[in-house]
Amino acid sequence: MPKQTTRKGKTIDEVWSGTWVADRLGVGLHDCEAGPRPGPRLSPRLTELLGLALRRNPKRAHLLVSQVLGKHVPQSPRTVYAAGYGLGTRVRALLGEDGAAAAVVLGYAETATGLGHCVADGLGTAPYLHSTRRPVPGVATAGGFEEAHSHATSHLLLPEDPVLLAGDGPLVLVDDEFSTGNTVLNTIRDLHSRHPRSHYVVVALVDMRSPADRDRLTAFAAELGARVDLIALASGTVSLPDGVLAKGQALVEEYEAAAAGTAETAAGPAEPAAGxxxxxxxxxxxxxxxxxxxxxxxxxxxxxxxxxxxxxxxxxxxxxxxxxxxxxxxxxxxxxxxxxxxxxxxxxxxxxxxxxxxxxxxxxxxxxxxxxxxxxxxxxxxxxxxxxxxxxxxxxxxxxxxxxxxxxxxxxxxxxxxxxxxxxxxxxxxxxxxxxxxxxxxxxxxxxxxxxxxxxxxxxxxxxxLASLASIPSRTSDHRQEPIMTEPLRGPAFSSYAPEDVGWLLQDLSGVQLEAPTEEREEAIQAGGAHYAESLPVEYQPSPQYQELYRSALAASAARVARAVGTVTETVLAERSPSPVLVSLARAGTPVGVLMRRWARARHGLDLPHYAVSIVRGRGIDANALRWLAAHHDPADVVFVDGWTGKGAITRELKEALREFPGFDPEIVVLADPGSCVPTYGTREDFLIPSACLNSTVSGLISRTVLRSDLVGPADFHGAKFYRELAGADVSVEFVDAVAAHFDDVADAVDEEVKELLAADRTPTWEGWAAVERISEEYGIHDVNLVKPGVGETTRVLLRRVPWKILAQRGAGADLDHVRLLAEQRGVPVEEVDGLPYTCVGLIHPRFTRGATGADGKAVASK
Known part of the structure; x- marks a missing residue:
């Protein structure tokens, strides 16, 4: 195909993309060879790097349009990267190895953010920061400056590391063009007043300063007592005839009016004119x-x-x-x-x-x-x-x-x-x-x-x-804020699970002191002055005797857990979705979600997404996590997973919360459902699931979730802590591996059990809830939230609440060994009773509740 030509006979490829402006306004680009003379040219010509355009701007009519920046003109990414990387290598040669090792690179938003990155890459050892026009609540501002000729002038510097700009090594400032030098002067003036340094390097694709601007920068550097070097691909000047600003604005108005009329004719008046x-x-x-x-x-x-x-x-x-x-x-x-x-x-x-x-x-x-x-x-x-x-x-x-x-x-x-x-x-x-x-x-x-x-x-x-997000503008007409769509936290940065095992839709509160003594927490919770999710109990550190009990329990019940994992996973695949998105309720549900994911991969080659979210009794599920899930997955594929049911409070909480989020299936699936609260489960037996024996050390070293108004803003995920310091006691992966090792052994039994379950009537009877109400009345507690049925919930009472007594099914065996040991260590009586639908029930001490009475009908002293 022959090349197209202009009316002057040149091919389109040969036409400089600045001729239109140059011909009409008299704007000219003039090279200033930066290399030694005579000899070959050492830098590209300005016309190879720049085109010209016009913009509606009262401060500057023309725009120097870079051919190698990757902003306005699509360009080969290798060419764009090479331009910045090459400048970085020149900076490294200028500074030497010691200077390069101490340097920090700063780029300008929005145009030079990528260029600054590439310069930092070429420099090799320097950290990089670019200015931004997007405020981020909670990140302290390390500086700011104005860009005098820009359409959007305010720049913020928001380093995560507050000392990033506090050193005295060379500071490398990167912009796409160096014209008047005002932006660089404003930046250096601001940063030098905070953290003086002796050397600045200015990097640009083109240096277009006038002689007066060059003299001004030299004088400014002398005033600071600092060295300022400049590196550019090419240098030169722009000649602007008198009246160019007014002529340029008139041209813009003329052509935009013409383009608006053309667009309206072609597309109708509803289409915005775009020129x-x-x-x-x-x-x-x-x-x-x-x-x-x-x-x-x-x-x-x-x-x-x-x-x-x-x-x-x-x-x-x-x-x-x-x-x-x-x-x-x-x-x-x-x-x-x-x-x-x-x-x-x-x-x-x-x-x-x-x-x-x-x-x-x-x-x-x-x-x-x-x-x-x-x-x-x-x-x-x-x-x-x-x-x-x-x-x-x-x-x-x-x-x-x-x-x-x-x-x-x-x-x-x-x-x-x-x-x-x-x-x-x-x-x-x-x-x-x-x-x-x-x-x-x-x-x-x-x-x-x-x-x-x-x-x-x-x-x-x-x-x-952690900062208040009240200042973030709402994106909805009814003034409700939508979430900041941050990505899930993953191990090893957050949790000890492998990154593919689970993504935590939480915010990391590891740096916040949230723990309180157990009795102080219980008093505040029962007095109504605090919610259990506003603080954390001090993590229980198991004794050697208790750790040995855990290991024995794991060895005895790993195959039983594996069978329940297989049963619930196969039921989900058969009835809920062939490609479910597992969403475990942090944190007790998370080991189960990890195991279900492993079963699906081992038995079916499926790589199921798995996330952990927070749900808080009385406060509901994390709505921002649900919004994130809906934005990234089909809500119909989401399957909520928990470890076990007690009296079914969380089951009810989830159903109520999901009323506002149509599309999600509100039926939770669990490993064990002794209270007959859900239709999808691995077993309805109340047996010891070893992960219930421990806290964070069997749940990826993650704390219980936290919901407190001063820490969790309207656009935040709920929070949790990562207990990195407990890594030596962590058995999270060991637990999962031990159970998964039995998958092949139980596969046949799972197949038979699932066939039976799929044909059975699994309608919840809620007999557990009825038992809790009966126990609450019998023991004069008058608050069902203080009655915790089942082995898992009883264990939780002993680990992080103030237990009053334990009710054990008469004749219960090894499943309760760890409960008996914990009760002995905490001086809590264990009563054997008949007629329990659970293996055991934990009763939280009601002594902080006004008017509470004990089992003998006598008033219990309040604290």
Missing amino acids: TAARAQAPQPEPSPVVRVDLNWPARLPDGGRHGFTPAHRKRLDAALPDLAAQLTAALGTEPGRVLVLGNEELMYAPLRLAKALEEAGPAREVRFSTTTRSPVLAVDDPGYAIRTRLVFPAHDAPADGPGDRYAYNVARPSDGAGFDTVVAVVDSAGDTPELHTGLLAALAPHTGRLVLAVVPSYVPPLAS
């Missing part, structure tokens, strides 16, 4: 359906440098990229054609690395990379203009500066060029909102044959969510 020729073309094909990919992003790996990105983070990302690229490759299909990977505003580096991995893997004919932006730029469909097409869509991530338009440039096909067969839109989970689908994705869909949405989990420092 893009793409909307005036012939009717587009039907919009493409969205293929969603939830990337298997490494747990707790930041999605970028908003809160800091270290060399260790970089190594983790490097190691994960092949698998991440494989996920995207699978989503692209067999013939992806020409692919665009489109990042989102500040989220540049992660999409760039994904795009580069795709390009190097070679699944597509061609891969290009760019990102969306806040910057409003005129689009003119002319080969001599840098911004050929423009898509407009509303912001979708609840920005701090309020709603507004966002833009994607050169994505829609120009009149004389190629479009993209596939677009991969990469967003972080904070931007994964309904507005994303009605905005950006809806704008992209008509312009590509295949649309893929890849979601990277938004990184929020663990303690950030």
Whole structure:
């Protein structure tokens, strides 16, 4: 096919993308060779790096459009990465090994966030931070500054590590262009007043300062008493004739008015004018359906440098990229054609690395990379203009500066060029909102044959969510806040389980003091001044004798537990869903969820998702966790899992909570259902499940869940602690392995039992609840919440409440050995009784309840 030509006879590829502006406004770019003369040219020409466009901005009419930044112009990701990485190697050569080892790299939002990352990569040993326009409650501001010529001026510095910018080593500041130098001066002035240092290095793709601006920076450095070096790919100046600002604004108004009229004629008055020729073309094909990919992003790996990105983070990302690229490759299909990977505003580096991995893997004919932006730029469909097409869509991530338009440039096909067969839109989970689908994705869909949405989990420092979130703008019309869609916590950073075993939809409160003496907690709870979920008991540390009892119990009952695991899992697969999403109720349900997942994998080759969520008696299930689940999975596939039923309080709590969340099945499944509260179970026998013997040390070292208003805001997950210090006593994985070792042995028995269960009437009788009411009345407790039936609940009473007495089924054997030992250690009497539907029942001491009486009818002294 012959190349298309302009009216001047040049091919489109030969036309500089600045001629349109230069011809009309007289704007000129003038090279200033940075290398020695004479000799070969050492830097690219400005016209190779920059095009020109116009924007509606009262401070500056023209826009220098980089060809290698990956922002406005789709470019090969290898080219984009190489530009920044090469600058980083030059910085390393300038600083030397010692200076590079002490350096910190700082990039500017939004345009240079990815470039700064690449410079840090080239430098090799430096941590990276970029400024942000997205406030994050709970993260202290380490600085801020203004960008005088920008459309959105306020920059925040929010490092997770408060001392990141406090050192005295070289500070490397990275921006896409160095024009007046005002932004850099503002930054250095702010940071130098806090933490003075002797050396600053400014890095940019192009240095476009005037002689006066160069002199001003030199004088500023002398005033500080610091050295300031500058490294750029190319340097030069921009010549602007008199009146260029007014002429530029007039051109923008003229062409936007014309584009608005064209778009209205083509699409009707309801379509917003975008100044893009793409909307005036012939009717587009039907919009493409969205293929969603939830990337298997490494747990707790930041999605970028908003809160800091270290060399260790970089190594983790490097190691994960092949698998991440494989996920995207699978989503692209067999013939992806020409692919665009489109990042989102500040989220540049992660999409760039994904795009580069795709390009190097070679699944597509061609891969290009760019990102969306806040910057409003005129689009003119002319080969001599840098911004050929423009898509407009509303912001979708609840920005701090309020709603507004966002833009994607050169994505829609120009009149004389190629479009993209596939677009991969990469967003972080904070931007994964309904507005994303009605905005950006809806704008992209008509312009590509295949649309893929890849979601990277938004990184929020663990303690950030402890701050009040009252200042976050609501995204709903009735002023209810939607959750910050953070990703699940996973081991080994949170819990001792393998990362694939369970994802915890919780926030990490490990740094918060939450434990209180047991009797103080009980007094506050029974007096009505506190809820049990507002504090934690001190973790019980088992004696050597008790640990030996646990090991004996595990050896005796592992096969029995394995059979119950197989029975409940096979029943779920047969009746609930062929591909269930297991959601265990933290924390007693979590070992059961891990075991069910292992059974499904061992017996059927299924890799079932498994998450743990918090449910609190009297407060309900974590609504934000449910919203997260609904956003990432079909609610109909979600199966809630717990360890056992006592009197069925949590069963009732779950059903009540799910009334507000249609689509989820409210029927919980359990390993043991001695109270006959649920229709799906592994057994209805009340026997010792060894995981009930211990607390966190058999549940991934995770505490009970916490719900307290000063710690859990309206957009937070409930909280929990990770007891890393108890790793030496942890048996969580040992327990799971011991039970799973019996799967093959019990498989035949499970098959027979499931056949019988599927044909049986399993309607709950709630006989356990009736027994609890009877016991409560008989023992004068008058509060059923103080009666804890079943081996598991009785054990919990002895471990973390103030027990009054234990009722044991007459003749109960080894299943109660550990209960008898705990009762002896705590001085609690064990009464053998007849007619219990449970093996045992634990009674919490009612001495803190006004008017309580004991078994003999006498008043119990209150404390």
